[in-house]
Amino acid sequence: xxxxxxxxxxxxxxxxxxxxxxxxxxxxxxxxxxxxxxxxxxxxxxxxxxxxxxxxxxxxxxxxxxxxxxxxxxxxxxxxxxxxxxxxxxxxxxxxxxxxxxxxxxxxxxxxxxxxxxxxxxxxxxxxxxxxxxxxxxxxxxxxxxxxxxxxxxxx
Amino acid sequence: xxxxxxxxxxxxxxxxxxxxxxxxxxxxxxxxxxxxxxxxxxxxxxxxxxxxxxxxxxxxxxxxxxxxxxxxxxxxxxxxxxxxxxxxxxxxxxxxxxxxxxxxxxxxxxxxxxxxxxxxxxxxxxxxxxxxxxxxxxxxxxxxxxxxxxxxxxxxxxxxxxxxxxxxxxxx
Numbered sequence: 001x002x003x004x005x006x007x008x009x010x011x012x013x014x015x016x017x018x019x020x021x022x023x024x025x026x027x028x029x030x031x032x033x034x035x036x037x038x039x040x041x042x043x044x045x046x047x048x049x050x051x052x053x054x055x056x057x058x059x060x061x062x063x064x065x066x067x068x069x070x071x072x073x074x075x076x077x078x079x080x081x082x083x084x085x086x087x088x089x090x091x092x093x094x095x096x097x098x099x100x101x102x103x104x105x106x107x108x109x110x111x112x113x114x115x116x117x118x119x120x121x122x123x124x125x126x127x128x129x130x131x132x133x134x135x136x137x138x139x140x141x142x143x144x145x146x147x148x149x150x151x152x153x154x155x156x
Numbered sequence: 157x158x159x160x161x162x163x164x165x166x167x168x169x170x171x172x173x174x175x176x177x178x179x180x181x182x183x184x185x186x187x188x189x190x191x192x193x194x195x196x197x198x199x200x201x202x203x204x205x206x207x208x209x210x211x212x213x214x215x216x217x218x219x220x221x222x223x224x225x226x227x228x229x230x231x232x233x234x235x236x237x238x239x240x241x242x243x244x245x246x247x248x249x250x251x252x253x254x255x256x257x258x259x260x261x262x263x264x265x266x267x268x269x270x271x272x273x274x275x276x277x278x279x280x281x282x283x284x285x286x287x288x289x290x291x292x293x294x295x296x297x298x299x300x301x302x303x304x305x306x307x308x309x310x311x312x313x314x315x316x317x318x319x320x321x322x323x324x325x326x327x328x
Contacts, residue, residue: 044187044291057257058291061282086289088188103175114168 023067034070037079038063042093050093187291191305196221196297197287201277204260204267209252209277211303218325219250219299222274222313223290225258226266231294234313235270241318242273248326254279256293300328 023031038052043059051059051066062083069079083091095101191197196219200210211219222238224231242251251274255263260278267276279285288297291310298307298321306328307321 058282058285062286064281065283065286085190086286087291088190088289090188107172107175111172 026067026071030070033076034063034066037066037070037076040080040093041066041083042087042091044087044091048093187289187310189289189308191289191297191308194305196299196303196305197284199277199279199284199287201254201279201284204255204264204276204278209275214250215303216301217250218248218301218322218328219252219297220318220322220325221252221254221288221297221299223254223256223285223288223293223295225256225293226262227258228256228293230312232270234294237313237315237318239271239273241322245322245326246273249322251275252277254284256285256290257282298322298325300325302328304328 023034026034035052039050041051041062043049043051043054043056043062045056045058046054049056049059051062054060066079069082074082080092089096089101095104097105196211198211200208203209220238220241222234224235238251238253241249245251253272253274253276255276255278263276263278277284282290288295288305289308294312296309296313297305298309300306306325309317309321
């Protein structure tokens with residue numbers, strides 16, 4: 001158990017050292033820019049992890065490339081587009097709001113709205129039915145009284 | 157039974173079922189092949205023997221580019237197949253191996269043990285691998301004479317797939 005903890009610590013320290021090495025030539029502002037780009041790019045060999053947080057060699061190398069491109073003066077859009085050009089939009093942890101992806105953003109509120117409308121509609125129908133039944137009961141009571149009155153008159 | 161209401165319900169539910177089918181029908185971990193039909197990304201690497209090798213050196217020739225590593229068990233399964241194909245089509249097709257996240261020593265030891273008929277390249281920072289959208293090894297790319305990427309084979313190459321793709325890049 002102790003050995004596992006030591007090994008884990010070594011892996012984390014190594015990861016931080018490698019990370020620090022890749023970004024050492026950048027200014028604080030550039031580092032923030034690179035980290036924010038790395039936070040939206042998916043590591044291809046991990047389970048839904050951004051390359052900025054993954055200790056996987058592939059992610060570290062992708063992050064180094066991001067640092068390199070930031071240092072070369074490329075914009076966030078240019079860098080993200082480079083990775084999209086290699087891995088498709090799959091590489092983005094947050095889908096774009098273009099094309100087919102638009103469904104992902106639009107459908108949940110539409111579904112919620114439809115569900116609300118359905119609930120309101122059903123509630124109204126139920127209320128209307130209840131009112132109708134009350135009126136029917138009253139009407140049937142009235143007709144019963146009338147029939148009784150007629151019967152009494154006929155009997156007399 | 158109120159058919160009008162039933163049809164409205166079906167029409168509302170169908171798009172959701174379609175989307176769910178689409179979602180469950182695709183592997184979320186599968187990296188899409190976006191380079192299909194695009195120009196193969198150029199590279200300038202060093203061979204295991206220290207020679208500079210670039211994509212431009214093979215202009216006009218069909219290329220099979222295989223990313224592999226000595227630590228990768230599935231790579232061993234396809235190694236012999238690739239070696240046999242490289243020997244058989246030595247005149248017509250260029251077979252390139254790209255050592256992925258591995259040391260030159262380990263790669264050389266592997267090749268000494270298992271044999272080598274291909275030009276083996278080193279990609280120390282995985283820049284070429286990233287340029288090709290590699291997400292693991294083994295992964296193979298088939299490039300035609302015009303320098304267009306025709307096919308990507310993620311995982312172990314099977315003989316029938318290798319020969320059908322070879323046929324395509326040799327014909328194009």
